[in-house]
Amino acid sequence: MTALRQRMIVAMQMHGFSPRTHESDLAAVRDLAKFTHRAPDCLAPEDLRAYFEHLVRARALAPASVRLFYNGIRFFYLEVLDWPAVNLEVTLPKRPQRIPELLTRAEVAAILRACADARHRTMLTLCYGCGLRLSEVLAVRVADVDGERQLLRVEQGKGAKDRLVPLLTPICTLMGEPE
Secondary structure, eight states, rough: OOHHHHOOOHHHTTTTOOOHHHHHHHHHHHHHHHHHOOOOOGGOOOHHHHHHHHHISSOOOOHHHHHHHHHHHHHHIISSSSOOOHHHHHHHOOOOOOOOOHHHHHHHHHHHHHHSSSHHHHHHHHHHTTTTOOHHHHOOOOEEEETTTTTEEEOOOTSSEEEEOOOOSOOHHTTTTOO
16 A cells, blocks of 8 residues: 555544545545556646546546545545645536435335345435435334334434434335235
8 A cells, every 4th residue: 555545544534534435535536546547646637637628528427426536636635645725626517406306105115125135125214214425224223213202313424413303204105005
């Protein structure tokens, strides 16, 4: 492992970044080095601009993906290499504003009934009914359910934050079964 990579890992740990953030930020810097064929600490701002132009034009990455790379590389230069500022003058593609299409109750019920494995069906129901992320669903324990107050405790969700989520709809109602 290179010294720069080790310094970046330590900096991310000190900031309390999640393991997924570690992976994506390290991948962004690694991809930058692969594109330029030079160590990232030897690059100039024009090299970085050329890289981001490559991401947008040649690789046609989605705006969210370009921002992910940008934030990882920006963190590297600010926190690991101690640049006083990172003004890459990179024009990032605009993020499209879309209203998500909502599923009908019948569509949700059909999806849940199609899941033969009861464990997976319960996880899908929790994910949809409580608005949980996959990592949050995987971490739920029986002790996290407060049946009396109809609350679910989500520990260390995104941003390492705890929160209480209301259990508004009984599971059987979501699956289209009589209570």
